[in-house]
Amino acid sequence: METSINQNLVVTLPEIVANILSYLPTSDIMKCTKVNRTWEGEARTHILARNSVQLQVRNFKKYFKTMRLRRSYHKNIYIYLHCMTPHEISNYLEKLAPRLSRNWEKVTRLKIDFPMDLPSDSISIPIRIxxxxxxxxxxxxxxxxxxxxxxxxxxxxxxxxEHLAQNSRAFRHVTKFGIWLTDVADYDEDHREPNMQDLLEPLIPHFFPLFPNLKILKLTDTPGFDMFQLPRKLNKLIIRRTDRTSINLMTPCLPLKPVTLTRLEVTMQDACPYIVTQLAPHLEHLCIHAELSVDSSFDDPWIFPVMPKLKVLEFWISPELYSIWGSMCVNLNFKYAIVDKSTGEKLIYAQQFPLLESLTVRMEPEKSSEKVVCALPGRMFDVVYRHFIPRNTAPCKTLKYLDIPFPTEDKFRVSIWWKCSGTKRCHCCEWMYAWEYFDVVARTFPNFDSPLVEEGRKNRLMD
Incomplete structure (x- = not known):
């Protein structure tokens, strides 16, 4: 009896370890490799799945030799073709192909450079890719x-x-496709505009027929194109801008009836209001990124449309939007379509987002290790307090998940104006007690059960 129990335990132990590791950050998983053989094996599997490897001419042979001995490979690889001549690219791909063919089942995510500034006799390079x-x-x-x-x-x-048309529906297994135009700022200023608009714009839609089962499309710093050519089965669209020098910050017209497109991730820029408004009746998941590299302020307030089907709302703010004093450098100038003028309510969740279940308002992870932003406690609270939990907000009874910053001190400063009035005494900020913040959160989202919020409300300080 005990023997059978021990055997079952041995069989299920790797599964238990795998479940535990799936919740750990990568830094902790690295430490788990020192526990025992079972933990080491599962930890290495998770590390290989999370991290990517860059295959270059100088390292790809050594990589495949090492990983063959370990009998494990990365699931996410990046084939690097930068700064190589057509002859070097051709030789590299010729040597790389046999190794990939022996390990194709291991890779589930792939990034690859696509050289296009090639002589007229080098069209074989994109075809070989x-x-x-x-x-x-x-x-x-x-x-x-x-x-x-x-x-x-x-x-x-x-x-x-022509070659893309000949290979229509060749990649049935791909469900997510992305185009990332890297190093946008390095292009020749004299040739960048006509080159990008005239050639890349009509070329992008020709890739879509390659993926008949495409569900997620990600476009990063690409020029605009006729979006009536979006794949029919698409249910998530990601449009990101990372550089102010991108060619076209305005996005052309979207389909009038995007029936399947229910998820949208977009950078807050000039085209953001139009895209969100067009897709508002169908969206179930919306993610907005506010970044300093793209102008996130608008001359006129953007009226946030009513979203009858929205269940998940995410709002990510770049640390670069804050100055060294902790105040925002730009105005996130948006309002809500449903406003009760008689009561002064700025946001009515029951009418604006009647099905909202999850709300996230967070700061983007800092890309650099250098602390260029002053870590004032209230630098995120002002955005949350002004736009998502104002005092006169009616309760949102549908929300069950909430991820927003919470104060760790008894009181903190929140900005109430975008700019100082110019007087000797600054009135841009005011003090706010932590219990007030927790109290507003509890009253706004009564069905959000959190011991942290309840504990924060109990610590009410007497003036």
Whole structure:
């Protein structure tokens, strides 16, 4: 009896360990490799799944030799083709293809550079890249990064379109596709505009027929294109801007009836209000990023539309939006469509977001280790307090999950004006007690059960 129990325990132990590790950050998983053989094996599996490896000419042979001995491979790889001549790219891909063909089932996420500033006799390079991608039959997520710093050859573009058409529906296994135009600011100023708009814009939609089962599309710093050509099965669209020097910050017209498109992730910029308004009747998940590299302020207030089906709302703010004093550098100038003028309510959740279940308002993780932002306690509270939990807000009874910053001190400062009035005494900020903040949160979201909120309300301080 005891023997059978021990055998079952041995069988299920790796599963238990795997479940535990799935909730741990990568730094803690690294420590788990020193526990025992079972923990080490499961920890390495999680590390290989989370981290990516960059395959270059100088390291790909050593990588495959090492990983073959360990009998494990990364699930996320990046094939690096920067700063290489057409001849070097061709030789590299020729040597890389056999190794990929022997381990294609291990890779589920793939990023690859897509050189396009090639001579007229080098059109075989993009075609060879597509042939290499066909080897990876288990890839679910694919991202290409177009590279060009010179004028394209129009003949190459035409031939590439023909080859893309010949390979229609070739990548049935891919459900997520992304195009990331890297190093946008490094392009030649004299040639950047006509090169990008005239050649890349009509080329982007030609990639879509390759993926008949595409559900997620991510566009980063790409020029606009006719979005009536979006895949029919698409249910999530991600449009990110990371550089003010991007070619086209305005997004063209979206389909009038985006029936399947229910999830949207977008950078808060000039086109953001239009995109969100167009998709508002169908969206169930909305994620907005406010970044300093893209102007997140508007001359006129953006009226946040009514979203009858929205269940998840995320609002991520870049640390760069805050000055060294902790105040915001730009105005996140948006209002809500439903406002009760008689009572002064700025946000009525029951009418604005009648099905809202999850709300996240957080600061983006800092990309640099350098602390360029002053860590004042109230630098995020003002955004939350002003836009999501104002005092006169009616309760949101549908919300069950809430992820917002909570105070750790008895009182903190929140900004009440965007700019100082110029007087000798600054009135931009005011003190707010922590119990007041917790009390507003509890009254706004009565069905959000959190011991932290209840404990914060009990610590009411007497004036």
């Amino acid at each position: 597509l042939e290499t991608l066909k080897i990876m039959k288990n890839v679910k997520s694919l991202e290409i990064r177009p590279i060009f710093r010179k004028l394209w050859n129009e003949l190459n573009v035409h031939k590439l379109k």
